[in-house]
Amino acid sequence: xxxxxxxxxxxxxxxxxxxxxxxxxxxxxxxxxxxxxxxxxxxxxxxxxxxxxxxxxxxxxxxxxxxxxxxxxxxxxxxxxxxxxxxxxxxxxxxxxxxxxxxxxxxxxxxxxxxxxxxxxxxxxxxxxxxxxxxxxxxxxxxxxxxxxxxxxxxxxxxxxxxxxxxxxxxxxxxxxxxxxxxxxxxxxxxxxxxxxxxxxxxxxxxxxxxxxxxxxxxxxxxxxxxxxxxxxxxxxxxxxxxxxxxxxxxxxxxxxxxxxxxxxxxxxxxxxxxxxxxxxxxxxxxxxxx
Amino acid sequence: xxxxxxxxxxxxxxxxxxxxxxxxxxxxxxxxxxxxxxxxxxxxxxxxxxxxxxxxxxxxxxxxxxxxxxxxxxxxxxxxxxxxxxxxxxxxxxxxxxxxxxxxxxxxxxxxxxxxxxxxxxxxxxxxxxxxxxxxxxxxxxxxxxxxxxxxxxxxxxxxxxx
Numbered sequence: 001x002x003x004x005x006x007x008x009x010x011x012x013x014x015x016x017x018x019x020x021x022x023x024x025x026x027x028x029x030x031x032x033x034x035x036x037x038x039x040x041x042x043x044x045x046x047x048x049x050x051x052x053x054x055x056x057x058x059x060x061x062x063x064x065x066x067x068x069x070x071x072x073x074x075x076x077x078x079x080x081x082x083x084x085x086x087x088x089x090x091x092x093x094x095x096x097x098x099x100x101x102x103x104x105x106x107x108x109x110x111x112x113x114x115x116x117x118x119x120x121x122x123x124x125x126x127x128x129x130x131x132x133x134x135x136x137x138x139x140x141x142x143x144x145x146x147x148x149x150x151x152x153x154x155x156x157x158x159x160x161x162x163x164x165x166x167x168x169x170x171x172x173x174x175x176x177x178x179x180x181x182x183x184x185x186x187x188x189x190x191x192x193x194x195x196x197x198x199x200x201x202x203x204x205x206x207x208x209x210x211x212x213x214x215x216x217x218x219x220x221x222x223x224x225x226x227x228x229x230x231x232x233x234x235x236x237x238x239x240x241x242x243x244x245x246x247x248x249x250x251x252x253x254x255x256x257x258x259x260x261x262x263x264x265x266x267x268x269x270x271x272x273x274x275x276x277x278x279x280x281x282x283x284x285x286x287x288x289x290x291x
Numbered sequence: 292x293x294x295x296x297x298x299x300x301x302x303x304x305x306x307x308x309x310x311x312x313x314x315x316x317x318x319x320x321x322x323x324x325x326x327x328x329x330x331x332x333x334x335x336x337x338x339x340x341x342x343x344x345x346x347x348x349x350x351x352x353x354x355x356x357x358x359x360x361x362x363x364x365x366x367x368x369x370x371x372x373x374x375x376x377x378x379x380x381x382x383x384x385x386x387x388x389x390x391x392x393x394x395x396x397x398x399x400x401x402x403x404x405x406x407x408x409x410x411x412x413x414x415x416x417x418x419x420x421x422x423x424x425x426x427x428x429x430x431x432x433x434x435x436x437x438x439x440x441x442x443x444x445x446x447x448x449x450x451x452x453x454x
Contacts, residue, residue: 029334029342029365030365030367031363031364031365032331032362032363032364032365032366033364033365033366033367075427075428075430075438076428078428078430078431078432078438079428079429079430081430082430082431082433082434083430085336085338085339085340085434086336086337086338086434087338088338089334089336089337089338089339090337090338092337092338093337093367148403149402152402152403160368161367163368164367164368164370165337165367167368167369167370168334168336168337168367168370168371169337170403171370171372171454172336172337172434172454174403175429175430175452175454177405178405178406178407178429179429179430181405181407182407185407237402240402241402241405244405244407245405245407248407
């Protein structure tokens with residue numbers, strides 16, 4: 001059966017038990033990718049690190065999806081949906097790798113749908129809700145400037161899967177950053193009202209950036225082993241890109257990053273619980289549900 | 292009898308049915324083994340939902356051609372680039388009204404540069420042939436395409452982004 005004849009039939013015509021009541025039900029995005037881990041790399045650390053980067057993408061993607069049907073124009077709706085989809089794809093690869101390295105039988109669906117908020121390792125920036133469109137583009141700009149610098153360095157990782165995810169992600173996040181930057185400039189360098197709202201959004205979002213550059217002990221150990229990126233090293237590149245945008249947007253005198261929260265250790269605000277309640281509801285109510 | 296590679300070469304992309312997977316440059320390897328055919332493909336975008344349909348279409352095409360067992364594996368590295376789209380693939384995209392990608396930006400040394408204004412490269416209108424166009428949005432119906440508008444014929448069109 002081909003996709004052109006019957007899209008639903010083709011997608012569900014698997015030998016395995018495809019799950020379409022929730023989740024992906026798709027083939028393992030890492031099918032056929034070598035699963036080896038270098039002998040001197042701590043597997044628990046590597047699994048946790050993959051969760052950190054995967055949860056950042058998953059939670060940010062969910063927040064972007066919440067803008068679909070609420071965006072100011074159709075073009076922006078398409079942009080936000082596509083950016084969310086790119087990040088969801090990155091999350092699938094990273095959660096898949098996390099589950100494989102962990103070796104406890106948890107796949108991407110189990111990791112996305114069956115963990116509680118305290119087990120999520122995303123930075124707090126990813127889960128923050130957006131009061132308006134200016135908050136969204138401010139958050140997306142900070143997130144993309146940071147993640148692009150991170151993924152770019154991840155291409156040199158000794159872990160071949162992380163290096164490959166980095167190389168692919170750089171191409172995608174380059175467009176995400178550009179999209180967010182152009183909106184921040186348009187609003188910041190716009191009318192008095194748009195400028196004021198863009199400034200208020202930046203003032204609310206920038207303090208959350210502190211956590212992005214604080215090195216977790218797992219990141220420190222894996223960075224020393226040549227596997228992870230030490231986020232403290234990303235600060236200069238982040239500042240340069242942010243200053244380029246904020247100068248063009250005539251947004252000066254903004255606050256710096258505040259003391260770091262500990263999202264990496266599972267300490268989250270109530271907002272993550274709200275996201276998970278929505279995202280996990282069906283999977284929790286109907287475990288393994290199929291239609 | 293046709294080879295497995297020839298069968299896979301005829302499979303078209305579900306989102307861009309005017310081009311084959313081979314022309315898109317996502318087929319890395321087609322190998323006939325004692326345990327069946329092994330096909331390696333490179334994902335275009337991390338979240339591209341067409342990848343799942345592509346896997347199924349490859350397996351279906353091989354089955355219909357008499358290859359009983361087939362497996363599709365993912366090859367992540369090196370990452371897919373629009374530079375791998377063949378000249379015939381680009382010509383078919385243009386004929387279908389989708390401006391084909393130009394040369395992908397090379398790997399930079401140091402930080403990835405941030406472009407705040409319009410990108411430098413001109414994209415010709417695939418409908419009337421006018422040499423330049425303006426971007427409406429960097430994203431379109433799929434992640435791989437952007438929306439543009441021609442100042443001469445005033446028509447909007449899609450352009451496959453360089454990555």
